[in-house]
Amino acid sequence: MSLxxxxxxFGTQDIYVGVMKGTIARIAPQAxxxxxxxxxxxxxxxxxxxxxMSAYPYFPPxxxxxxxxxxxxxSSRHPIALQxxxxxxxxxxxxxxxxxxPIEPPIAAVKLTNPQYWRTPNPSNTFHGRDIFAPIAAHLxxxxxxxxxxxxxxxxxxxxxPMPLPQQLPDGTWQGVIQAIDHFGNLITNLRGDLVMGKTWxxxxxxxxxxGCQTYAxxxxxxxxxxxxxxxxxxxxIVNGNAKHMGKTHQFCVVSFGVNPNxx
Amino acid sequence: MSLxxxxxxFGTQDIYVGVMKGTIARIAPQAxxxxxxxxxxxxxxxxxxxxxMSAYPYFPPxxxxxxxxxxxxxSSRHPIALQxxxxxxxxxxxxxxxxxxPIEPPIAAVKLTNPQYWRTPNPSNTFHGRDIFAPIAAHLxxxxxxxxxxxxxxxxxxxxxPMPLPQQLPDGTWQGVIQAIDHFGNLITNLRGDLVMGKTWxxxxxxxxxxGCQTYAxxxxxxxxxxxxxxxxxxxxIVNGNAKHMGKTHQFCVVSFGVNPNxx
Amino acid sequence: MSLxxxxxxFGTQDIYVGVMKGTIARIAPQAxxxxxxxxxxxxxxxxxxxxxMSAYPYFPPxxxxxxxxxxxxxSSRHPIALQxxxxxxxxxxxxxxxxxxPIEPPIAAVKLTNPQYWRTPNPSNTFHGRDIFAPIAAHLxxxxxxxxxxxxxxxxxxxxxPMPLPQQLPDGTWQGVIQAIDHFGNLITNLRGDLVMGKTWxxxxxxxxxxGCQTYAxxxxxxxxxxxxxxxxxxxxIVNGNAKHMGKTHQFCVVSFGVNPNxx
Numbered sequence: 001m002s003l004x005x006x007x008x009x010f011g012t013q014d015i016y017v018g019v020m021k022g023t024i025a026r027i028a029p030q031a032x033x034x035x036x037x038x039x040x041x042x043x044x045x046x047x048x049x050x051x052x053m054s055a056y057p058y059f060p061p062x063x064x065x066x067x068x069x070x071x072x073x074x075s076s077r078h079p080i081a082l083q084x085x086x087x088x089x090x091x092x093x094x095x096x097x098x099x100x101x102p103i104e105p106p107i108a109a110v111k112l113t114n115p116q117y118w119r120t121p122n123p124s125n126t127f128h129g130r131d132i133f134a135p136i137a138a139h140l141x142x143x144x145x146x147x148x149x150x151x152x153x154x155x156x157x158x159x160x161x162p163m164p165l166p167q168q169l170p171d172g173t174w175q176g177v178i179q180a181i182d183h184f185g186n187l188i189t190n191l192r193g194d195l196v197m198g199k200t201w202x203x204x205x206x207x208x209x210x211x212g213c214q215t216y217a218x219x220x221x222x223x224x225x226x227x228x229x230x231x232x233x234x235x236x237x238i239v240n241g242n243a244k245h246m247g248k249t250h251q252f253c254v255v256s257f258g259v260n261p262n263x264x
Numbered sequence: 265m266s267l268x269x270x271x272x273x274f275g276t277q278d279i280y281v282g283v284m285k286g287t288i289a290r291i292a293p294q295a296x297x298x299x300x301x302x303x304x305x306x307x308x309x310x311x312x313x314x315x316x317m318s319a320y321p322y323f324p325p326x327x328x329x330x331x332x333x334x335x336x337x338x339s340s341r342h343p344i345a346l347q348x349x350x351x352x353x354x355x356x357x358x359x360x361x362x363x364x365x366p367i368e369p370p371i372a373a374v375k376l377t378n379p380q381y382w383r384t385p386n387p388s389n390t391f392h393g394r395d396i397f398a399p400i401a402a403h404l405x406x407x408x409x410x411x412x413x414x415x416x417x418x419x420x421x422x423x424x425x426p427m428p429l430p431q432q433l434p435d436g437t438w439q440g441v442i443q444a445i446d447h448f449g450n451l452i453t454n455l456r457g458d459l460v461m462g463k464t465w466x467x468x469x470x471x472x473x474x475x476g477c478q479t480y481a482x483x484x485x486x487x488x489x490x491x492x493x494x495x496x497x498x499x500x501x502i503v504n505g506n507a508k509h510m511g512k513t514h515q516f517c518v519v520s521f522g523v524n525p526n527x528x
Numbered sequence: 529m530s531l532x533x534x535x536x537x538f539g540t541q542d543i544y545v546g547v548m549k550g551t552i553a554r555i556a557p558q559a560x561x562x563x564x565x566x567x568x569x570x571x572x573x574x575x576x577x578x579x580x581m582s583a584y585p586y587f588p589p590x591x592x593x594x595x596x597x598x599x600x601x602x603s604s605r606h607p608i609a610l611q612x613x614x615x616x617x618x619x620x621x622x623x624x625x626x627x628x629x630p631i632e633p634p635i636a637a638v639k640l641t642n643p644q645y646w647r648t649p650n651p652s653n654t655f656h657g658r659d660i661f662a663p664i665a666a667h668l669x670x671x672x673x674x675x676x677x678x679x680x681x682x683x684x685x686x687x688x689x690p691m692p693l694p695q696q697l698p699d700g701t702w703q704g705v706i707q708a709i710d711h712f713g714n715l716i717t718n719l720r721g722d723l724v725m726g727k728t729w730x731x732x733x734x735x736x737x738x739x740g741c742q743t744y745a746x747x748x749x750x751x752x753x754x755x756x757x758x759x760x761x762x763x764x765x766i767v768n769g770n771a772k773h774m775g776k777t778h779q780f781c782v783v784s785f786g787v788n789p790n791x792x
Contacts, residue, residue: 001557011447011448014446014447017299018319019318019319022298022323023322025267025296029265052543054547055550058551063553071485073479073481074480075479125481130322130494183539183541184539215601216601217601229654230659240570240571277567278710279535280711282533282564283583289531289587289588293529293560335768338744338746389742391758394758
């Protein structure tokens with residue numbers, strides 16, 4: 001049984017996602033499809049990159065992951081596919097894959113230049129999700145090999161989306177940024193939980209300091225805390241509340257050690 | 265393997281769609297189900313008609329398409345099913361099917377009068393999706409033939425939803441209307457791309473004129489343009505932006521030829 | 529074929545639900561998954577309880593129902609699973625199951641204390657949906673027996689969520705509350721349709737009286753009415769409109785008999 005995941009900015013109000021699934025079903029009716037999300041803000045490659053890399057490690061070997069957030073659709077940006085140790089990636093070459101590549105190195109990459117595996121040799125200028133990407137996913141699910149899909153390219157030459165890296169400051173603290181805000185209003189930094197494991201710590205953002213904690217449940221409803229989330233990122237959360245108003249994406253934050261009056 | 269698609273105005277906050285799927289699974293556990301959308305505005309038959317016809321051509325032969333947008337539930341409007349060259353349609357007889365019928369002529373139609381194929385002989389007055397339509401889809405998936413489901417009727421007698429047709433004006437221009445606005449804020453007209461293929465053209469709406477273009481990617485972010493979309497409709501779009509504020513459903517627009525200062 | 533349903537407050541903007549499905553697919557690739565809803569308001573156990581019990585009766589025997597609305601994640605609240613006459617329930621022990629237990633009595637219950645059936649022996653403090661609940665659902669789908677999953681407990685000792693019960697007043701009327709408001713803006717009371725079956729009746733809420741009716745379709749668009757919904761609850765609705773502004777959750781309402789000037 002083959003498994004395909006979908007991540008797009010198409011929303012769920014129109015039938016665009018359904019049409020991609022119908023297109024897959026015509027070619028590979030046996031394929032199972034799992035939606036990661038279709039609520040990426042329109043054309044927001046950075047958010048898509050973050051969400052895609054967050055989901056990637058949890059799927060069975062051989063899973064085919066398809067992401068379509070594609071502000072350059074119809075331009076000269078290339079549609080690409082990668083064979084990975086754990087499965088396949090299909091996307092426009094605009095940086096979407098650049099969160100996943102550090103997780104494991106690609107085995108091979110191709111530009112999707114072989115129209116035999118498209119829905120039509122004359123794809124729409126505005127919906128490559130239907131005309132190129134979905135059919136490619138379906139053909140991979142049917143066992144077509146990556147190198148049949150087009151021209152091999154060097155994975156090192158793929159478009160990277162530069163992301164700020166955490167850095168240690170001269171005073172020993174670590175500076176990072178908010179990289180995402182989730183449905184619960186948790187502010188997810190790009191600082192790894194390993195930095196604070198076994199230490200007394202706190203997180204400073206703007207003029208607020210959040211005590212570093214083990215879990216939501218150690219604290220009272222309404223308390224604002226910092227903790228290590230399920231993906232090993234440090235995040236700011238309000239216990240049983242929403243911290244969205246306390247920060248925004250790309251805002252700086254700093255982890256300090258040894259001072260944490262309220263943390264448990 | 266049988267495939268059922270669902271399109272409703274039920275939203276995804278309640279368990280109504282899940283209950284329809286559970287009802288299908290009780291009767292036809294092998295059926296695959298694909299959601300087209302559940303975000304049709306409540307009781308909006310015109311939007312449902314547009315979305316349903318937009319999805320229809322992309323599914324495998326034999327697909328069973330079920331749409332429930334049903335302001336007349338519990339009244340004398342009939343639940344119906346149609347056998348089509350490419351599959352089946354199930355819906356209340358309120359005009360939902362009238363966008364699909366021009367795509368291909370029906371083979372047969374029935375009123376769903378046989379309670380043997382309902383969930384219960386005493387269906388709820390408010391949820392025929394669960395009690396009539398979903399079971400019918402499941403029984404079709406199991407191979408029950410259309411004519412067992414109820415009384416045959418003349419497809420020509422089904423309710424039609426009158427839609428404005430594009431018309432050519434005496435000066436050679438074409439007048440149409442906005443028929444839908446999608447998640448990206450693209451204003452989708454009812455004018456076919458064939459009208460402008462190979463020509464220099466522009467679209468006028470209100471006091472604005474939009475240059476006729478080939479693709480989003482030919483233009484700068486933020487530019488407002490007209491182009492042919494993936495369904496061969498002419499649409500107004502803002503490149504990597506949202507044109508929702510520039511028009512509304514049913515608003516008139518006019519395609520003119522030979523004058524297009526900014527188009528490429 | 530095994531069927532798993534999911535109900536959470538995770539929303540669909542992030543990949544949390546997708547990650548649960550990937551985790552299930554790693555263990556039980558043959559399992560079918562149906563989403564009930566992921567739009568429970570964050571941490572709202574009462575709404576989740578209502579939605580879960582509303583969906584439960586409509587699934588095939590053996591269905592595995594998983595609900596994760598978990599304000600106590602990481603605290604001492606227990607993750608539990610129940611064997612029911614019609615299937616399985618998996619949830620945190622915080623009252624989520626207490627709407628379903630009156631439908632049918634549990635056969636057995638366990639605390640999920642056996643880490644062999646978790647994703648990892650060191651589950652995240654913030655995402656038991658991924659690390660405990662989804663793997664348990666998958667192992668049940670694979671035929672693991674309930675009692676292997678952990679320590680047997682007395683179902684009578686599970687956390688109950690106390691809900692107000694309808695009561696008959698001295699004048700013979702019945703008093704209840706609004707227990708939920710759905711996507712269509714229908715105000716769903718906790719009063720059973722059986723109370724009014726075959727009688728002339730009306731519903732009073734605040735200073736408004738709503739005529740008791742059989743179906744939406746008996747009335748004009750825009751009329752506010754009371755009727756029996758598809759789950760046998762009395763609800764307030766505006767015909768082809770939205771009654772959300774007319775009441776709120778927990779608001780009192782009273783059913784009276786014999787007076788109904790406008791009802792049909």
